[in-house]
Amino acid sequence: MSGHNKWANIKHRKGAQDAKRSKVFTKIIRELTIAARDAGGDPDANPRLRAAMDKAKDANMPKDKIETAIKKGTGELEGEELHELLYEGYGPAGIALIISVVTDNKNRSAQEIRHILSKHGGSLAENGAVSWNFERKALIKVPKEEVEDFEEFMMEAIEAGAEDIDENSDPVEITTDPDLMAQVRDTLKEAGYSADEELTYIPKNTVTITGNDAEKLIKLLNVLDDNDDVQDVYGNYDIDDAEFERISESL
Template identity: 60%
Template sequence: MSGHNKWANIKHRKEAQDSKKSAEFTKIIRELTVAARSGGGDPDMNPRLRVAVEKAREANMPKDTVERAIKRGTGELEGVNYEEIMYEGYAPAGVALYISTLTDNKNRTIADIRHVLTKYGGSIAEGGSVSWQFERKGVITVSKENVSDPDEFMMKAIDAGAEDIKEDEDTYTIMTQPEALYKVVDALKDEYKIDSYEPTFVSKMNVHVTGKDAEKVLQLINALEELDDVQEVYSNFDIDDKELEEIMSRIG
């Protein structure tokens, strides 16, 4: 988890500095629409939509764009009907990939994913061969610089429903059951600045990769995440933080 969590933090910083806002907006708009369609247009009553609205806010998406996306989801405006599909695959060195997509054209999506996997030494996996390696969790990240009393912070999180709290050099990562995620967020948000929170898939066992294999894995995941139809790529790789930083500085 440590390597993958570091990867997520690097991506978050990169997206905040990146000029590719249109691609980022496309993914968020789709998520807003699908979240509103599945759970209604009120973020206070729809946890999935609440996360999507927060991501839109972090990306500085215009308010009217957010509102239109939600209204397309609730049927107040016409729009494209996106389907949620999970694909399974492998990266080099046997690293598992669980790929979340929102698409209006399944044939295009699978063709694009196959192309990227083949180009970077990966492959599509049969349904069920990868998914069992992941479990649904809530994940909250808080920078250590925003926590003055670690013991008090941890106790507050645990009392609210946290299962586990991991820490690296800069960050606390709180793990919860999916249904407890928002309760923990609400218990912490008034006192601590939360960097990110979301329901996600966490790998049960990690595969440690180094050298050329590590670089190939990151290049492959980068390429998958650049596809418009791909929302998230969950993986079970683990790379030492220093090596991860070095590779990311080269491949961007």
């Protein structure tokens, strides 16, 4: 399982237990608005919006909040001016990071991200310094208990456009081109599988870290996640599953 996906799973559990639901909702609302602004309010024609709506439903966001966020994106309702930014940087042990931000104040966000990184053993980098090591991909997840015949499942996914399938992860993770995300998802759902999707950045090469470096990195990820403007963080780290769980649960 790639570093980012481990962190996404930890975040999901953390979010489900987090009393500060408003922080979670704020990030999802901004994602809904940006997705609708960029490619329209129809989730069937806008894979990114569809993924954001699935995330909103998983977080038990009220339907009226979802609809309002989308209407602000399409211009049907007035909303704040939002800017979508990607910061590149380094974490402890030289781990490459891409930090996705949605903000109403670009200067504030840049200062906060720079401060967080420097305080936790990292630094901001110039555009292109780390992004060359990542590919924009769609990630589709299917509960492992639903996959009774993996060979059959794999053939269905590949025929629909899957590029890679990680049968060792739980849920099973399918990687594909972002343009094929809806096609692969719908094919699997028609075959009777549950399927959640998201857009992500997959590292071409990863760096294994352990011990103190791993603890420092996870602390950094926690602090970044607590920042209202940070939507997501992608990294090229690889940490043993058991160690990742142990450190994350202790924070």
